[in-house]
Amino acid sequence: xxxxxxxxxxxxxxxxxxxxxxxxxxxxxxxxxxxxxxxxxxxxxxxxxxxxxxxxxxxxxxxxxxxxxxxxxxxxxxxxxxxxxxxxxxxxxxxxxxxxxxxxxxxxxxxxxxxxxxxxxxxxxxxxxxxxxxxxxxxxxxxxxxxxxxxxxxxxxxxxxxxxxxxxxxxxxxxxxxxxxxxxxxxxxxxxxxxxxxxxxxxxxxxxxxxxxxxxxxxxxxxxxxxxxxxxxxxxxxxxxxxxxxxxxxxxxxxxxxxxxxxxxxxxxxxxxxxxxxxxxxxxxxxxxxxxxxxxxxxxxxxxxxxxxxxxxxxxxxxxxxxxxxxxxxxxxxxxxxxxxxxxxxxxxxxxxxxxxxxxxxxxxxxxxxxxxxxxxxxxxxxxxxxxxxxxxxxxxxxxxxxxxxxxxxxxxxxxxxxxxxxxxxxxxxxxxxxxxxxxxxxxxxxxxxxxxxxxxxxxxxxxxxxxxxxxxxxxxxxxxxxxxxxxxxxxxxxxxxxxxxxxxxxxxxxxxxxx
Numbered sequence: 001x002x003x004x005x006x007x008x009x010x011x012x013x014x015x016x017x018x019x020x021x022x023x024x025x026x027x028x029x030x031x032x033x034x035x036x037x038x039x040x041x042x043x044x045x046x047x048x049x050x051x052x053x054x055x056x057x058x059x060x061x062x063x064x065x066x067x068x069x070x071x072x073x074x075x076x077x078x079x080x081x082x083x084x085x086x087x088x089x090x091x092x093x094x095x096x097x098x099x100x101x102x103x104x105x106x107x108x109x110x111x112x113x114x115x116x117x118x119x120x121x122x123x124x125x126x127x128x129x130x131x132x133x134x135x136x137x138x139x140x141x142x143x144x145x146x147x148x149x150x151x152x153x154x155x156x157x158x159x160x161x162x163x164x165x166x167x168x169x170x171x172x173x174x175x176x177x178x179x180x181x182x183x184x185x186x187x188x189x190x191x192x193x194x195x196x197x198x199x200x201x202x203x204x205x206x207x208x209x210x211x212x213x214x215x216x217x218x219x220x221x222x223x224x225x226x227x228x229x230x231x232x233x234x235x236x237x238x239x240x241x242x243x244x245x246x247x248x249x250x251x252x253x254x255x256x257x258x259x260x261x262x263x264x265x266x267x268x269x270x271x272x273x274x275x276x277x278x279x280x281x282x283x284x285x286x287x288x289x290x291x292x293x294x295x296x297x298x299x300x301x302x303x304x305x306x307x308x309x310x311x312x313x314x315x316x317x318x319x320x321x322x323x324x325x326x327x328x329x330x331x332x333x334x335x336x337x338x339x340x341x342x343x344x345x346x347x348x349x350x351x352x353x354x355x356x357x358x359x360x361x362x363x364x365x366x367x368x369x370x371x372x373x374x375x376x377x378x379x380x381x382x383x384x385x386x387x388x389x390x391x392x393x394x395x396x397x398x399x400x401x402x403x404x405x406x407x408x409x410x411x412x413x414x415x416x417x418x419x420x421x422x423x424x425x426x427x428x429x430x431x432x433x434x435x436x437x438x439x440x441x442x443x444x445x446x447x448x449x450x451x452x453x454x455x456x457x458x459x460x461x462x463x464x465x466x467x468x469x470x471x472x473x474x475x476x477x478x479x480x481x482x483x484x485x486x487x488x489x490x491x492x493x494x495x496x497x498x499x500x501x502x503x504x505x506x507x508x509x510x511x512x513x514x515x516x
Contacts (some may be wrong), residue, residue, distance in 0.1 A: 012333045019329035020337025022205040023066055026323040026368070027338060028345070028353065029234060032067040038077040040087065040312045043243045046236075046346055047311035053339015055305050056314065057332045059298035062290040065280045066320035066335045067302060069312050070272060073265065077312055080261040089258060090403050091247035091307045096262025098303030101270050106381075110274060110292030118282075119388045121412040122381065123395030125279050127407060128318050129372030130400060132365055139362035142177025142232055142233050142478045176219045176226035177359040183215065184208040184363030192367075205327070205364045212360030232358055236350040244310045262434060265313055266303070268405065273299050273316045277409060280321035314444050323368050391415045420452055438469060445507075451483040461491045466499045472505040485510045 027049050035045025052067030060067075081090045104110065191204040216233075219226040252258060277290045295316070303313050324334055338362045343355050391414040399407030433441045441464060449457075464470055472488060474480055489509045495502040 002310065007367060011330050012337070014336035015328050015330040017337055017416040018206070019324055019327035019334040021341060022327035022364075023320055023324050023329075023334065023338040024345070025205045025209055025339035025361060026358075026364055027320055027342065028067055028356075030071075030317075030319065031069055031342070032235070034071055034074055034338035035312060038069070038074045038312055039245060040077065040090075041245065041310075043308060044312045046342060047309060048306055048314045049309055050339050050342045050346075051302055051305050051309065052314045052333050053337075056298050057301035057335035057339065058292070059301055060290075060332060060335075061294045061298075061330050062277060062280065062316070063151060063288050064275055064284055064321055064324050064334075065290065065295075065316040065328055066324050066338060067273075067314045067316050068320055070269075070315040070317050071243075073269060073272070073313055073315065076265060076501065078266060078390060080117060080265065083257055083261070084255075085308075086248070088245055089246040089251055089254075090252040090261070091245070091310060092249070092252050092258050093265060093307075094311075094313050095247060095307030096259055097266035097269060098300045098305075100263055100266030101114045101300030101303060104270055104301075105293045105296030105300060105404070106268075106272075108293045110296045112271075115410070116275065116278060116412060117391065117415040118410055119381065119384075119392040120395050120415060121275070121279050121282065122377065122390040123284075123411055124275060124408055125318065125322075126286050126373040126377060126392075127396040129369040130396070132319060132369030136362040136365045136369070139192045139232075139358045140177070140366060142174035142181075142228070142359060147171050156400075174226070174228055174232060176216065176228055176305060177228065177232055177357065180212045180215050180357050180359040181363050183211055184360050185366065187211065188363060188367045208363060209360050211357055212357040213355050216355070216357050228357055228359075230398075232466070234353055234356045234358065234361070236346055236353050238350060241347075246310055247307055248359070265475070266300075269303065269313055269315045270296055276316040276318045276321065277320050280316065283322060283325045318372075319365070320366065322372055323364075326368060326371060383412065387418045391418070422471070438467070439465060441471070445472070445477045445480065447476065447478050449474075449477060449480045449484050451481045454483050454487060457484060458487050461487070464498075464500060469501045469503075470495070471503040471505065472507060473505040475505050477506070481509070484511065 016426060030045075031045035031049040032042060033045070035042050035048075038045075048069040052069075056067040077090075084090050084093070179392060187208055188204050191207075210448055216228050219228070273295065274292060277292060281288065281290055299315065305311075306313055319336075324338075327334070329335075361379055381389045391411045394414050395407050395411030397407075398410045401407075429444045429446070431444070433440050433442075443460070485508060488504070488507060490502070492502055
């Protein structure tokens, strides 16, 4: 027991402590931004991150996933708050969403994640990387106006963003932010090189944040031209505890909208969590697999806690998970540690956190996003062939055009199409020969012949010429659907009239019933 405690203490101090700190630096602006995008109180996003770290990580079986408020839920959360007209009523929906997730976990419905093809998961990761990079570019340049937390990639080009206001762009950027971003990227990319492993005395994101804070202090004292604006620095509310709202349980049955929003949020959060867990597991060098039903229960407990304490709903988030992996995390103590840092920061040192430039955090996220969508990923998917590359590419395009869940759904449908197309081609083979002037055809059924082959098999049998010998061999088939047996039996009844000599091997004849 003492050895185990000593072992985990070493692992935490050497790997999970710095990883938790790195994830904290990534999660802090995300928590604030998603709360703003959701139309919720600013504190609710920070509180969600704390609950994701301190509550979900304890129950979860995932070693590397990190939970918190998700951009994919922001649109639904905003619509729910508006429709209910009261944030305290919305919190009841969050509690119901958590309860729904617990029920899904207890019913062992988490296995649905295993049915998502690898190409779709990789496409989701790549699209998130692209979105992450694109949304951080305005911050990296010091531009403080665009709503960069919106979920749709296309919205970057709307009139509300800097592409639509290019004539005013120079008035909204700070050259000091560009310099901080440049310094940060150079440090991060340099420390990623093999020769720099010995230089990693402190985590690269922490070093970048320290450089950003010191650089801005120097700019402020030396010249106003390069100093950052208050809107370009992290802002933590000073009245964090005083602002917390709690759910109004007396109104839980007042409107069906509370329950409807709760079920929809729970369903969306569950699917997004399962997809993100699948993606984070693929990033784990130790190939550990998360128990998905336990994860649904953990997320449900987390969301019920969010509703009780006035926070917005949470999911497992790929951005935080990938940042956790990149920072060298080993166990879920890193996620717990990031929650402790969030809690400590907002309670004890908000004045220090408020000195961190968004440009430094944007640089961290730029590198994280690039690692999710490297050019080598596209090259590898192309080499695997069109059946892998096309679902991968379509998933990316649709996610960028709409949102994560629609993109994954379309990618899944494309993958299913290729599966069905393959079934049409491989479930039986046809050989044609001539013996003593008589045409002989031989149809060999494969292991599983399904109803998907009905159309092609019926067409093949209809094209069998008269005065022919036909053999249909099912000796190696483990399963032949009744639809296929019915087609063969129907053909058997007509074969005599067409002067076809039919031989069936290990194929059962069934009674064909006419439908009027």
